[in-house]
Amino acid sequence: MYGIFSYDIASPRVGLKHGSRILDLEVVGLLGYFNDLTIDPAVFAQPALNEFIALGKPRHRLIRQRLNELLSDENAAFKDVYEQVFIDESRAKMHLPVRIGDYTDFYAGIHHAENVGRMFRPNAEPLLPNYRHLPVAYHGRASSIVVSGTSIQRPNGQYLGPDNQPVFGPSKALDFELELGLIIGKNNALGNSIAVDDAEDYIFGLTLFNDWSARDIQRWEYQPLGPFLGKNFASSLSAWVVPLDDLESFRVTGIQQEPIPLPYLRCAKASHFDLELEVILRTAAGDAVVISRTNARNLYWSFAQMIAHHTVGGCNLNIGDVLATGTISGSTPGSYGSLLELSWNGTRPLHLSAQTTRTFLEDGDSLILQGWGFAEGIRVDLGEVSGTISQKQQ
Amino acid sequence: MYGIFSYDIASPRVGLKHGSRILDLEVVGLLGYFNDLTIDPAVFAQPALNEFIALGKPRHRLIRQRLNELLSDENAAFKDVYEQVFIDESRAKMHLPVRIGDYTDFYAGIHHAENVGRMFRPNAEPLLPNYRHLPVAYHGRASSIVVSGTSIQRPNGQYLGPDNQPVFGPSKALDFELELGLIIGKNNALGNSIAVDDAEDYIFGLTLFNDWSARDIQRWEYQPLGPFLGKNFASSLSAWVVPLDDLESFRVTGIQQEPIPLPYLRCAKASHFDLELEVILRTAAGDAVVISRTNARNLYWSFAQMIAHHTVGGCNLNIGDVLATGTISGSTPGSYGSLLELSWNGTRPLHLSAQTTRTFLEDGDSLILQGWGFAEGIRVDLGEVSGTISQKQQ
The missing domain is CATH 3.90.850.10 (Fumarylacetoacetase-like, C-terminal domain)
Incomplete structure (x- = not known):
């Protein structure tokens, strides 16, 4: 599940819920995990999912596949950055996930x-x-x-x-x-x-x-x-x-x-x-x-x-x-x-x-x-x- | 009446309808006519009136009073810039005036x-x-x-x-x-x-x-x-x-x-x-x-x-x-x-x-x-x- 969260001084951004933790997709992107997929991390540094949604289903599927790979062995994948990419849900403030037109x-x-x-x-x-x-x-x-x-x-x-x-x-x-x-x-x-x-x-x-x-x-x-x-x-x-x-x-x-x-x-x-x-x-x-x-x-x-x-x-x-x-x-x-x-x-x-x-x-x-x-x-x-x-x- | 218009290569901006002409408020602002009112001309360089509207009625009234003064003797007021500030309506493309939420x-x-x-x-x-x-x-x-x-x-x-x-x-x-x-x-x-x-x-x-x-x-x-x-x-x-x-x-x-x-x-x-x-x-x-x-x-x-x-x-x-x-x-x-x-x-x-x-x-x-x-x-x-x-x- 995707949502918009903020914490401490971090402004609202896109997260993936993973159990009781949230994977910070902006940080994952900035760390280069999406580089070969040519996904601009800026799409995750948004107060609503709209820009992420606009990438379209083919790219959502690429992102999701990459996230599944990373999460299947998260300790190895995020070895030195674990504290940066995962936020405990209890620390997060959740926001309306989308900018709603109608x-x-x-x-x-x-x-x-x-x-x-x-x-x-x-x-x-x-x-x-x-x-x-x-x-x-x-x-x-x-x-x-x-x-x-x-x-x-x-x-x-x-x-x-x-x-x-x-x-x-x-x-x-x-x-x-x-x-x-x-x-x-x-x-x-x-x-x-x-x-x-x-x-x-x-x-x-x-x-x-x-x-x-x-x-x-x-x-x-x-x-x-x-x-x-x-x-x-x-x-x-x-x-x-x-x-x-x-x-x-x-x-x-x-x-x-x-x-x-x-x-x-x-x-x-x-x-x-x-x-x-x-x-x-x-x-x-x-x-x-x-x-x-x-x-x-x-x-x-x-x-x-x-x-x-x-x-x-x-x-x-x-x-x-x-x-x-x-x-x-x-x-x-x-x-x-x-x-x-x-x-x-x-x-x-x-x-x-x-x-x-x-x-x-x-x-x-x-x-x-x-x-x-x-x-x-x-x-x-x-x-x-x-x-x-x-x-x-x- | 206020509206949003564009023409030639000019992007959508706020205009005041004046007979069959449109007064280009971005240009009027850039030329300094609102300087003493501390109105940022950027508020007129927008594809919708929302930012202008957000100025509020007291400032709308100041702007309107200034425009009335200028238009009461427009040839004098806009002597050297007449062609820059007025666009004939026939040259303008009109846009939806506001970004509508609901x-x-x-x-x-x-x-x-x-x-x-x-x-x-x-x-x-x-x-x-x-x-x-x-x-x-x-x-x-x-x-x-x-x-x-x-x-x-x-x-x-x-x-x-x-x-x-x-x-x-x-x-x-x-x-x-x-x-x-x-x-x-x-x-x-x-x-x-x-x-x-x-x-x-x-x-x-x-x-x-x-x-x-x-x-x-x-x-x-x-x-x-x-x-x-x-x-x-x-x-x-x-x-x-x-x-x-x-x-x-x-x-x-x-x-x-x-x-x-x-x-x-x-x-x-x-x-x-x-x-x-x-x-x-x-x-x-x-x-x-x-x-x-x-x-x-x-x-x-x-x-x-x-x-x-x-x-x-x-x-x-x-x-x-x-x-x-x-x-x-x-x-x-x-x-x-x-x-x-x-x-x-x-x-x-x-x-x-x-x-x-x-x-x-x-x-x-x-x-x-x-x-x-x-x-x-x-x-x-x-x-x-x-x-x-x-x-x-x-």
């Missing part, structure tokens, strides 16, 4: 969409008519995406009070959403669409993503143009990005798509990924409970389909853009990716311990999303994204 | 919202219950905002065919939306809201804005999360930004707000602007017809209210962000700000000449938005934003 949030978790439908349109089909025909999505706010670990201030906003009149105050229904975020790795020009079978070339890698949501604000504001203040107070991105290349062992066929989508959304190869996901809620009092376990296989639409759809009208994507999947819920209660679903809109409190229940998030609660792939004896960590709720400043 | 589109034109309600929910109240309580808005796509004059490719997309099944093809309902765009002039930190009475300090200036819309694509995709591909293929921004300071003479009280909004949306002073707006449709065959005349007074929510609402939950705005107003329609057919309304969803073709009608835009059509203020003998031009529809490349 952020898009999909709605590709079909069980989540069904649950929302069942809750809010109880007498209708859970899925709206377009759901199985196109990957529904909306544009989100890029400026308020923060790196994992940043505390999240409970937003003020307008919502309906008990007498159905709008009132103003701190949200009383603060929620998380368990999502994956794609980091775009290549630009397409405005007007040029990306074919579904080429789409993965445009993904640099994957992150964990928490699309914090204020359900009371969202419910009152969202008609007819979608979510706005219910979402834009903050979203959290993990500090580490896993290159898509690293996830090849977990590639699987997705949920059967019925009806078969229009040709521009038909993928020749399996384009879903078998990735385990977990949500931990830790209260200020110290209770820490896994409140959900699910899998990225619950996404109806694949990453490739999201990109093909996003660009089919000519919209341009840029390196560093974030495309989030939407909430990933499984089909059973213990696998839901939001408190909205886990507490069924507040009607079924979640028991964290004998004394502690939750419907939505309380001040002081920490929410941690984790993920990994495991197949054929190989485990690949997706890292984690965490955030603690702080009280709204008065 | 783009938000409001829905503040009340007659537009009512018309859409009447069309698509004929048996219900035209306005949804939240409309008069908060400025409804959604996040748009920043990457596909282009400068006035850029040709607009008709987007492909998915929409419902005659048998109500989704089909794929070029949009058959391509439309414009007459809007104003605010250019944000000052950052607020994430978590800090902006009080409504301070909000205008955060506006650098105004532009004309055309939020091109593919109605067929939008209609099929937008439930439940709002517009996506129906909008993100392109939006057009005028090349020139009018500082808010220049519009002081046109300040007026807006439409009476009933019910009185919540305190965070109550503005102490008049915060609407009396600005005339006009839409011209020019066909490839040469017909050019004013198809709409309206006024910014038709906005229910003021610019200050939009900013107060946008940030009330803590969302951070950045210099260069665009906040568009939403379609500005008047209350009568000749004053509607979209073809959706002018042709009443395609049911009442617009007669451009004896032979030519339009429901939506055809390939080769050009759409031009213009605007100006006129009060107490003072006219302030808002410039124009134009675009010509080109066929989708196969």
Whole structure:
């Protein structure tokens, strides 16, 4: 996994996470380990991964191969420079991994969409008519995406009070959403669409993503143009990005798509990924409970389909853009990716311990999303994204 | 009006529009005309206005006062350097005026919202219950905002065919939306809201804005999360930004707000602007017809209210962000700000000449938005934003 870190007086730079240590790629480059690959170490001396990402996949693969060689016998490879190239993670401050141009949030978790439908349109089909025909999505706010670990201030906003009149105050229904975020790795020009079978070339890698949501604000504001203040107070991105290349062992066929989508959304190869996901809620009092376990296989639409759809009208994507999947819920209660679903809109409190229940998030609660792939004896960590709720400043 | 222009071998730089000429502010600065104001000319040698905007309003006012003095007797002031400081507009290539971080589109034109309600929910109240309580808005796509004059490719997309099944093809309902765009002039930190009475300090200036819309694509995709591909293929921004300071003479009280909004949306002073707006449709065959005349007074929510609402939950705005107003329609057919309304969803073709009608835009059509203020003998031009529809490349 790649990320941006700083420590002591060292300015932000690109690192490779290696266990509990970070390999400082600027230093590795300055020491000449990439010289024969003609990789300028300056690409690692940046406050965001964008310049590194812009090198492109062929060069990423060369770098990765070199790093694997060096790390396979790290004591020998870095004999006299070990202290220079490795930083203990505990000494590092992590930064937002990419400079984000635009952020898009999909709605590709079909069980989540069904649950929302069942809750809010109880007498209708859970899925709206377009759901199985196109990957529904909306544009989100890029400026308020923060790196994992940043505390999240409970937003003020307008919502309906008990007498159905709008009132103003701190949200009383603060929620998380368990999502994956794609980091775009290549630009397409405005007007040029990306074919579904080429789409993965445009993904640099994957992150964990928490699309914090204020359900009371969202419910009152969202008609007819979608979510706005219910979402834009903050979203959290993990500090580490896993290159898509690293996830090849977990590639699987997705949920059967019925009806078969229009040709521009038909993928020749399996384009879903078998990735385990977990949500931990830790209260200020110290209770820490896994409140959900699910899998990225619950996404109806694949990453490739999201990109093909996003660009089919000519919209341009840029390196560093974030495309989030939407909430990933499984089909059973213990696998839901939001408190909205886990507490069924507040009607079924979640028991964290004998004394502690939750419907939505309380001040002081920490929410941690984790993920990994495991197949054929190989485990690949997706890292984690965490955030603690702080009280709204008065 | 300020904008970014280049010419011959001169790289993009900041210019002031002065009639049909552009005053090259980098050159003016290099010649020493701002020396006593301690304005570094480098701020004008930029491909976007962001660095100039970041100087802040007090310094903008000093610069503006100096420019007014110089221009009041330009032949004397620029006696030996006239050819260096003035560029004829016809020689200039205009660029997008700002580096846009995020783009938000409001829905503040009340007659537009009512018309859409009447069309698509004929048996219900035209306005949804939240409309008069908060400025409804959604996040748009920043990457596909282009400068006035850029040709607009008709987007492909998915929409419902005659048998109500989704089909794929070029949009058959391509439309414009007459809007104003605010250019944000000052950052607020994430978590800090902006009080409504301070909000205008955060506006650098105004532009004309055309939020091109593919109605067929939008209609099929937008439930439940709002517009996506129906909008993100392109939006057009005028090349020139009018500082808010220049519009002081046109300040007026807006439409009476009933019910009185919540305190965070109550503005102490008049915060609407009396600005005339006009839409011209020019066909490839040469017909050019004013198809709409309206006024910014038709906005229910003021610019200050939009900013107060946008940030009330803590969302951070950045210099260069665009906040568009939403379609500005008047209350009568000749004053509607979209073809959706002018042709009443395609049911009442617009007669451009004896032979030519339009429901939506055809390939080769050009759409031009213009605007100006006129009060107490003072006219302030808002410039124009134009675009010509080109066929989708196969």
